[in-house]
Amino acid sequence: MKPIDPRLLQQVRAARWYVALTVGLGVAAAALIVAQALLIAALLAPVVRGDATSGPALAWPFAGLALVIAGRAGIAWAQERYALRAAARTIAELRRAVVEAWALRGPRAAGTTAVEAAEGGPPAGAPASGGGNGASPEAEVATLATRGLDALEPYLVRYVPQLVLTALLTPALVVVVLGLDWVSAVILIVTLPLVPVFMVLVGRLTAGTSERRLATVERLGTQVLDLVAGLPTLRAFGRSFGPGERVRALGDASRRATMGTLRVAFLSSMVLELLTTLSVAIIAVGVGLRLVEGAMELQPAIAVLVLAPEVYLPLRRVGAEFHASVDGVAAASRAFALLPSVRSEDEDVPASAEGLGGRVTSGELVLEGVSVRAVGRGVVAPAGLTARIPLGAGSGRVVALRGPSGSGKSTAVLVALGLLTPDAGRVGLVPAGGALRDLADLSADERDAWWAALTWVPQRPALPPGRLREVVLDGASPGAARSLAEAARLTGLDSVVGALPDGWDTHVGLGGVGLSVGQRQRVALTSALLDDAATKPLVILDEPTAHLDARGEQGVLDTVRAWRDSGRTVLVVAHRASLLGLADQVIDVRSAPEPATGPGSCPEPAPAGRSTTNREA
């Protein structure tokens, strides 16, 4: 493990600046510590020798010592003051970089979470940096961005300064001691390297035992929490009192196991303390004995006595803050592991000459033989999907995507949005009288224009935290507030609001916490209804009636009708008969077994993606 991740200095401005400041303060601190020792010796030695003269001869060293003390207080202030500031900024800089980089992963990777959630199956594309076992990469990134990076604070504030001091102060003081008394310097030079050597040795010897024991401790802790979490259930069965004894027994077992670990783990710090204190004692005794023999002057002897503990101090503190360093370095390397790999995928395609020319308000969305391999499921879903969906034709149109669970309906929606590039086939826009423009070839501006022309309500709608009214109006035009009541009546949100204690001012947590899934669905639909029909000719709904009872479903049907009546195209993933009955055009989505030959050679499934026209509007 490296004590400081070089990427921290290369990529984070706040950290670079901070380490430079710490080095500067470390040099100053070293100088002041030496000056303090020499001045104390200069003041004390004449008195002990009995040749001191009072008056101005003592005044100068006194003034010097006072200045040194003020200087050391100043350094302590600056170190603490700027360390905390730098830590907060470093964390903010890294958090922003991680969050943005992860959110802007390539379109393929970005789609995986949504597909996973929607289809309840494994992701359609492997994430950029596979998490493998344990928590999903998404959860890991979320933990890192919200709490994990906080480990950098103790690392930067406590550990890094001591590390810098160890690197600067220790050699400088050894040189000074060498000038004062070479015998003491030799003792320092011999003992200093022993400290890390012994610590590593002890660490190696104990690592295995500690890890095994820690696993036991963790398991015991989990069992106690499991019992507490299950209390409502136990209480319902009237069995909540029995496990009390068990919690006690588990706690005792946990303590015994932990103490076993600690007995071994504290050995390394004992070695550290023992070596450093014993070395100081040896130096003190050596200096004393040479004084008796007259082999040494008094003044350097006092200076060496004052300096000796200072030589070991930073090293001892580094040892004490070792855990801060482990956590901090681990958090930093996890963050940097995410950054480069995700950045490379977000390459914008340059705008082509035959651009879409501003907003997409007419033409067709075309899917031609679109196939997406669902990694890990051994199927292609959707397989060979072909459809032509007219946009903003003026008369309004409901297009339904139909198919069994897992056939790739939600994936097809992601492909149509341009969030996912199909493994085979094409998806693109055909402007009125123009040629097919692949969504994958759109420039960043064109892609934004395409997204600006549509409203998408995912199966699990994204609700920002805030008061319900703000949540619904988030991203809507300023005039939309006037249509709010009307829209809420249509989707049935008004009855939800009426039943809430604080009505429109109810606080909604991130992801809609506080609302049921069906209620979130209605909030998202209401929000979508407020979008301007003229600029957003396409509405995409993913299973809008899932989680709704019969009455809630009626609200969705009314909403979809309202959209059609306002001349928009509604692309809807539909399961229930009621919604399918509303469709002007039904597209069947099918999956096919994955061919063994490899990517890009999807079989020609029988007439999949057949468009049937139910009813002409």
Added chain:
Amino acid sequence: MTTSTQHLAAGGRSDPLRRVLPLLEVRPVKVAAAIGFGVLALACAIGLAAVAAWLVARAYQMPPVLTLSVAVVAVRAFGIGRGVLRYCERLASHDVALRGMAALRANLYDRLAADDRPVTVRRGELLARIGQDVDDVGDVVVRALVPAGVAVVTSLGSVILLGVLLPAAGVALALCLVLAGIVTPWLAARAAARTEARGAAVRGEVTALSLEVLEESAPLRVSGRFGARLAALDAADARLSAIADDGARTSGLAAALGALAQGLAVLASLTLGIPVAMSGSLSVEALSVVVLTPLAVFEATAGLPAAAVQLLRSREAARRLLELLPASDPMSAARVARVARVARVARVPGAAERAGAPDPSGEEGTSCRTGASGTAQEAGGALLVLDHVAAGWPDAAGWPRTAVEGVSLALRQGSVVALAGPSGAGKTTLLMTAAGLIPPVGGTVSAWSAERQEVGIPGYRSSDVLPTTPSPSATLFVAEDGHLFDTTVLENLRVARGDVTAAEARTALDAVGLGAWLAALPEGLDTVVGTDAAAVSGGERRRLLVARALLSPAQVLLVDEPAEHLDGATADALVRTLAAHARATGRAVLLATHRLTPLAAVDEVVVLGHDAGAAHGVPATVTARGRHEHLRTTDATYAWSTSQER
């Protein structure tokens, strides 16, 4: 030190930490031992500095070497002793802390088990944090109590040492130690508290925004809100930095004062000592000790700012733990122990099986009753009677908000009744009220055992009556989010009844359609289902919970949404299983569902909902009731809703 610990334990009512400390069952002797080791370790460091100072000054006068031998040995002994004693101190203090945490966990469990309030969202959050909070409270021993004790004792010792040699220097050292040991930690704690208090909201905002950008990046990008969200994150983080920066001013001051104190002590010793030594009334050895000892003493106070911050953090954790416990009058340990003992008596084999039997613990149990004796005669052979019940959750101010009202129904042996209606009509709330988990807003809930004895309904107890569990539950609420424990399938089923046999377990699992699932498990009934039952799908989990309910001795099963997470056919089969179980065993089942198709199997469907045109906020009522087939022909909405379920 013992006195200070006892003082802490006896503690006032206001400080949450003092209220929680008794739950740690900390033994003062153990704390004193830990502090003793710490004091000795630090005394070694200070002694080393003092004796070495004496040695150098004495050695300069070139006495016979033998006269120095005691000092030489002492210096070396201190050099070795410090490391060893510090090791002992750390082991002793961690032992105290771990014992404290274990006791705290157990005591919290006992109190939570005795507490019958329903788990609300806020309490759920607190429960999720309980592990971390217990650790934080326990840390107060290692990181605050012991360092503070060590600092006090060693500081006093050093002041006495210097004071004996040169009283003025002793006073100066005492003043500097107050600066470093009291003023500095106070400032550090104040800075941390201010930063925490002001930063909490912003920190929450940063977390929320980060999570939103991470989890919802695709919808945000498509709807064009991505840039605005990132800008908001930047702004929130900038505010967080500004708050940290503000706190850093105070902590910087604290750090400067800490450094200044040590320097001032040395300077004062020099200023006061040199004139006295030159006048000859202070030996040069003593001067050397007076000047050089303070360099080592301040190690005692170096850790105190961190200790003060830890104290603050532990206090916050203690406050959260107290929030979990009954607010008004936290039960004394003795009372909890009594409740637990009584409960164990009540759980002797046999008592559990004879569901609804009178409480063996005597009069306390039978006093847990509901009123409505008038309905007792009308009820006939009913096990559970709801008489014009209004149900609702208390709002933030503690006033009940009625979600549903005017519900009357009687569950007899073998009867199966379903509550239907749209989401938000109060089905779950009504079930929980029937189970006694929340008190009814209006009307009465009465329960009888099969032997016609009125039994206690939890949730009606006044504070002087023992909590729920002594009476074997006559009613069982099967929550949608019931807990599967981190243990084997069989042990999870035995939560219902301690003596469930493997054969009974297999039968119950077969009944809910998990026979094939069980056969596929690597170790059958002994397979561990894991924390949060991660190895179990939503549908399997649901059915496991129902299987557990089937094995319960409870006479009335109140089942919430048995069909959730299941496909239509499985869901319908599960409802039929429940109905068959009730009829075969003479139990009663009340289930809440929004899926109507399987309700052909139940005796009566009670449809909850709002009348068309009802004003908002008005409680739901019974809009229709009857047999499934009857409702399909007479109620248009019901018929339409059923027809949509294909």
